Amino acid sequence: MPEMPEVEYTVRQLRSSVVGATIDEVMVFWERTIGHPDAATFRAETAGRHITGARRRGKFSLLDLSGDLFIAIHRRMTGNFFLLTPGWHIDTQLREEDPAAWSTKGPSFIPPHQSDETILQAVSLQVLVEPVLATKTAYCRVCFNLVDGRRLLFTDPRKFGRIELWSRQQEAEAFKGLGLEPLSENFTVAFLTEMLATRKPSIKQALLAQDIIAGIGNIYADEALFYAGIHPLRRADSLTPAEIHSLHEGIVVVLTTGIEHGGTSFNDYRDMWGEAGDNYSHMHVYQQHGQPCGRCGTHIERILVAQRSTHFCPACQRLTGE
DNA sequence: ATTTAGACCTGTCAGC
DNA sequence: TGCTGACAGGTCTAAA
Numbered sequence: 001m002p003e004m005p006e007v008e009y010t011v012r013q014l015r016s017s018v019v020g021a022t023i024d025e026v027m028v029f030w031e032r033t034i035g036h037p038d039a040a041t042f043r044a045e046t047a048g049r050h051i052t053g054a055r056r057r058g059k060f061s062l063l064d065l066s067g068d069l070f071i072a073i074h075r076r077m078t079g080n081f082f083l084l085t086p087g088w089h090i091d092t093q094l095r096e097e098d099p100a101a102w103s104t105k106g107p108s109f110i111p112p113h114q115s116d117e118t119i120l121q122a123v124s125l126q127v128l129v130e131p132v133l134a135t136k137t138a139y140c141r142v143c144f145n146l147v148d149g150r151r152l153l154f155t156d157p158r159k160f161g162r163i164e165l166w167s168r169q170q171e172a173e174a175f176k177g178l179g180l181e182p183l184s185e186n187f188t189v190a191f192l193t194e195m196l197a198t199r200k201p202s203i204k205q206a207l208l209a210q211d212i213i214a215g216i217g218n219i220y221a222d223e224a225l226f227y228a229g230i231h232p233l234r235r236a237d238s239l240t241p242a243e244i245h246s247l248h249e250g251i252v253v254v255l256t257t258g259i260e261h262g263g264t265s266f267n268d269y270r271d272m273w274g275e276a277g278d279n280y281s282h283m284h285v286y287q288q289h290g291q292p293c294g295r296c297g298t299h300i301e302r303i304l305v306a307q308r309s310t311h312f313c314p315a316c317q318r319l320t321g322e
Numbered sequence: 323a324t325t326t327a328g329a330c331c332t333g334t335c336a337g338c
Numbered sequence: 339t340g341c342t343g344a345c346a347g348g349t350c351t352a353a354a
Contacts, residue, residue, distance in 0.1 A: 003347060032330090059348080076348045078332080104332075139332085158331045160348065201325085210349085217347055286347095307327080309345075 002075050004059060004182065004215025005258030010081060011061050015054040017083055018063070022050050022147040027090070029106045030141040033154065035162035036174075042165050045069065046144075058178050058214030068168040079154060079161030082138070086149025087112030106140040106155075179212040182251050187213065189248045196244065199236035203247075204305045206236040216251065219286045220258065222311045224250040226285045231319040232303070232310045257282065285311040 002010065026046050028039045046065065053064035061081075063071040073079070089110040094102040142163055144152040154163060166174040179195075180187045195212045196203070206212060207221040216224070225232050227250030230243055239247065261282060284294055289302035289311055298315035 006347080074348080076330095077346065156331095157333065158346090160330065162349095208348090219347060306325090308348095 002059065002079075003217035003220050003258070004056075005220070005255055005261075007059050007061055007075070007215070008056050008259050009262055011054050011056040014061065014063065014081065018051050018146070018150075018152055019054050020051065021150070023047060023065075024145045024147045027143040027145065028141075029143070030103075030156075030159055032159065033141040033156065033161060033163055034165075036164035036166065042163075045165055046071070057175055058181070058210060059217070060175070064168075070166055070168060070171070072164045072166060072174055073154065074162045075156070076158070076160035076162070078139075078158045079156040082153040082155060084109070084151040084153060085112070088151060090143065090151075104139075105137045107138075107143075109138055109140075177211050178214045179210060180214065182213045182215055182255055187248075187252075189245055192248050193241070193244050196236045196239060201236060202232060202305055203230060203234045203236045203239065204232035204308070204310055207251075208306075208308065213251070215255070218308055218310075219283070220251075220254050222286045223254045223284060225317060226250075226312060227254060229316050231317040232305050232312050233319055285313060287311065 023046050026043045028034060028043065031039045034042045046069075049065040049067060049069065051063050052066055053062075055062040055064065057072075059074060061073045061075070063073070065071065091108045091110055092102075094105065094108065138153060139155045139157040140153045141156045141159065141161070142154040144154075146152065154161065164174065180191065196206060199206045199209075199212075204221055204225065207216050207224065208218070222232070224247060228243060228246035230239065230247060285300050288300045291300050292298065293300055293313040293316060296313065296315045298313055300311055301314050302309060302311050304310065
């Protein structure tokens with residue numbers, strides 16, 4: 001679901017909410033969500049640990065734990081965090097009543113007081129407190145019970161998300177194959193030039209490749225290419241120095257802007273809870289096909305590049321000629 | 323060696 | 339109203 005700006009935003013919220021807390025117990029409702037090591041070990045090793053920090057690496061959200069451990073969470077398409085205030089009850093009745101439904105929906109959550117409309121704190125939302133019907137399906141896969149009574153939920157309807165536990169010494173192994181942070185000083189025009197020089201696939205695919213730049217996803221790839229006026233199907237190794245310069249600038253601008261907007265380029269929350277939101281307001285091409293280009297008025301087009309939906313302006317981003 | 327299609331999962335929405 | 343297919347912010351891996 002989230003790309004780098006959304007993850008960054010979530011991590012900042014985790015930092016201000018759960019850092020300093022202590023994990024009492026972790027409940028796992030969908031075992032495959034625990035990607036490393038295994039669910040039983042994960043539960044045993046995290047119980048009683050202090051949460052000492054919250055960081056981001058690429059699209060991973062990291063929680064540092066006492067004892068030189070850290071949790072790495074990849075939300076993939078639909079993973080999210082919720083922070084429940086103390087007093088909520090977890091109802092696992094469905095487990096026996098309807099195993100198939102339980103597997104899909106997970107447990108339901110009973111609010112502290114007997115009102116059916118109550119408050120959830122949504123960690124990855126700009127608005128921290130979101131009214132939610134307690135009867136709404138949470139799709140909770142993993143629940144971190146904190147000693148102070150709060151519960152940090154990892155929700156994930158599609159079950160693609162993964163949560164891993166590593167020791168700090170294993171950090172290199174945990175992130176092997178992850179490229180540079182695009183907002184770090186290491187990410188230079190020279191670096192981008194070098195990385196693209198040997199890539200024959202399209203520039204769109206190169207931007208999505210996490211082993212080059214960590215954190216760019218489908219939205220920001222399309223937006224960065226529009227910024228630079230580069231057609232998504234251009235071979236990565238065919239870009240001119242001027243184009244690479246523009247693209248580098250586009251990547252930085254688009255991601256920085258995303259973070260400034262609270263990373264709310266788009267998200268499931270708003271759909272899920274029926275909030276209107278201004279999700280698309282600062283998108284230039286992503287999901288804008290059929291709309292006029294804000295720069296030249298030409299209709300934005302949508303094509304498929306490596307099975308990913310790709311949006312661009314055919315006039316501003318030409319494939320051939322100069 | 324690459325490229326691509328399929329897996330992994332569930333919900334929503336458009337069209338018939 | 340109901341069914342079907344397309345599509346969704348991601349990434350890994352088997353097959354071509």
